[in-house]
Amino acid sequence: MHTYTFRAMGSQILIAMDTDEKTIADAGLEAANWFEEWEQCFSRFRLTSELSEVNQHSGQFCQVSSDFWDVLELAQNVEKMTGGLVTPRILNALEEAGYTTSFENMAENIDTYLSHTYAGSGSGEIEIDENTHVIRVPYGVRLDFGGIVKGWAAQQTMIRLRDAAPVLIDAGGDIAISGTMSNGVPWAVGVADPFHPDQSLGLMMLADCGIATSGRDYRRWMKANQWQHHIIDPRTEKPAETDVMTATVIAKDVIQAEAWAKSAVIFGSVSAKESLARIEPLAYLLVLEDGSKIETPEFSQYRWNEKWQTIQNSLLV
Amino acid sequence: MNQNIAHHKKKEFISKPLKFVIAAASLAGTLGLWGIFSKADVQNAVTQPTTDATLPTVATLVSVDSNSIAANSSSSTSLDVLPVITQAPLPVVTAAPIINQPVPITRSRTSH
Numbered sequence: 001m002h003t004y005t006f007r008a009m010g011s012q013i014l015i016a017m018d019t020d021e022k023t024i025a026d027a028g029l030e031a032a033n034w035f036e037e038w039e040q041c042f043s044r045f046r047l048t049s050e051l052s053e054v055n056q057h058s059g060q061f062c063q064v065s066s067d068f069w070d071v072l073e074l075a076q077n078v079e080k081m082t083g084g085l086v087t088p089r090i091l092n093a094l095e096e097a098g099y100t101t102s103f104e105n106m107a108e109n110i111d112t113y114l115s116h117t118y119a120g121s122g123s124g125e126i127e128i129d130e131n132t133h134v135i136r137v138p139y140g141v142r143l144d145f146g147g148i149v150k151g152w153a154a155q156q157t158m159i160r161l162r163d164a165a166p167v168l169i170d171a172g173g174d175i176a177i178s179g180t181m182s183n184g185v186p187w188a189v190g191v192a193d194p195f196h197p198d199q200s201l202g203l204m205m206l207a208d209c210g211i212a213t214s215g216r217d218y219r220r221w222m223k224a225n226q227w228q229h230h231i232i233d234p235r236t237e238k239p240a241e242t243d244v245m246t247a248t249v250i251a252k253d254v255i256q257a258e259a260w261a262k263s264a265v266i267f268g269s270v271s272a273k274e275s276l277a278r279i280e281p282l283a284y285l286l287v288l289e290d291g292s293k294i295e296t297p298e299f300s301q302y303r304w305n306e307k308w309q310t311i312q313n314s315l316l317v
Numbered sequence: 318m319n320q321n322i323a324h325h326k327k328k329e330f331i332s333k334p335l336k337f338v339i340a341a342a343s344l345a346g347t348l349g350l351w352g353i354f355s356k357a358d359v360q361n362a363v364t365q366p367t368t369d370a371t372l373p374t375v376a377t378l379v380s381v382d383s384n385s386i387a388a389n390s391s392s393s394t395s396l397d398v399l400p401v402i403t404q405a406p407l408p409v410v411t412a413a414p415i416i417n418q419p420v421p422i423t424r425s426r427t428s429h
Binding site: 001003011014016147150168170172173174175185187188189190191192194197200203204211212213214215216217246248304308309312 | 417418419420421422423424425426427428
């Protein structure tokens with residue numbers, strides 16, 4: 001097993017490749033360059049990024065790169081999939097809540113930061129031309145790909161490396177997994193306890209899927225004597241008022257997992273149970289702010305138990 | 318001149334031959350005595366017995382009344398009445414499965 005870690009997109013990135021051959025695993029070193037390229041494209045905190053360029057020219061036609069196009073298309077699909085709960089058109093609301101700089105650099109006196117917003121920040125459709133990759137964001141609307149781009153980056157990295165060896169990519173908690181490890185056993189992935197970050201809520205055995213956790217236990221700040229967090233409810237254009245502290249979802253890929261996890265937080269526990277059950281049997285674990293937990297049977301089936309021990313032993317014989 | 322020499326000549330109480338005799342006798346006596354003593358030590362060492370016999374232990378004897386001991390001793394030394402110590406059979410240990418929970422490679426958490 002070879003692992004590489006580095007920081008990108010304001011998060012810790014982990015590349016794990018299940019191979020003993022260093023020459024093969026060295027392909028993972030390239031991932032740091034990929035993440036840097038993507039950050040230069042999608043960071044809202046870099047004035048020279050492509051996203052910043054597009055946001056500065058809202059109301060005008062802009063030709064975008066293929067990566068930008070892919071992520072925009074993906075974000076629009078996720079928006080449809082989640083009934084509009086997860087949308088990229090939330091940057092104004094995020095900044096209004098006080099999330100105006102990268103979380104690591106966020107100052108304590110957040111009230112003094114940029115607080116202006118545009119009227120109707122989330123209204124209007126984004127015009128797109130599939131042939132020329134020209135887009136026009138409605139005037140006053142600004143985009144933030146946030147968690148989607150992190151999941152997309154993890155997925156892209158996994159796809160690029162999976163032919164070399166079984167691979168797991170962890171982009172700040174959004175995890176893309178290529179398949180089983182070389183010995184045929186799924187990857188063991190823990191789920192962090194939001195109330196006790198050094199402890200785990202369980203050990204999941206995962207292969208060929210994605211897992212993501214969304215929550216308001218981190219990336220939150222005080223503004224006007226009220227706690228704010230980064231998960232915006234587009235219906236109110238404010239940080240979601242919810243009883244869900246964290247939502248962890250396992251789905252067929254990390255992008256879907258991230259989208260459903262964020263939806264579950266915005267929904268709140270009652271609506272999440274009803275709404276997510278109607279969409280598809282989803283493997284999720286909700287940790288509520290009172291410490292109680294809601295877990296679907298689909299999620300439980302991934303938990304490590306003696307069955308996995310038997311499988312592991314049979315594979316080792 | 319001769320008078321001056323005679324005048325300054327020290328007076329000798331013991332003559333030179335006598336000094337010589339005394340010195341020789343002293344030397345001979347010392348050497349002779351050492352020789353005699355050393356010979357005697359060697360002879361003693363040879364004649365000393367070399368047995369490693371145990372030295373006698375000096376113990377204080379105390380008078381004991383054997384009747385009183387017999388009266389105070391109520392316990393019987395019969396083998397029939399000695400308690401039999403039994404050990405409960407050990408529970409049969411079935412081969413419990415060894416649970417080796419794998420170490421997670423990472424953890425899913427809110428974006429850090």
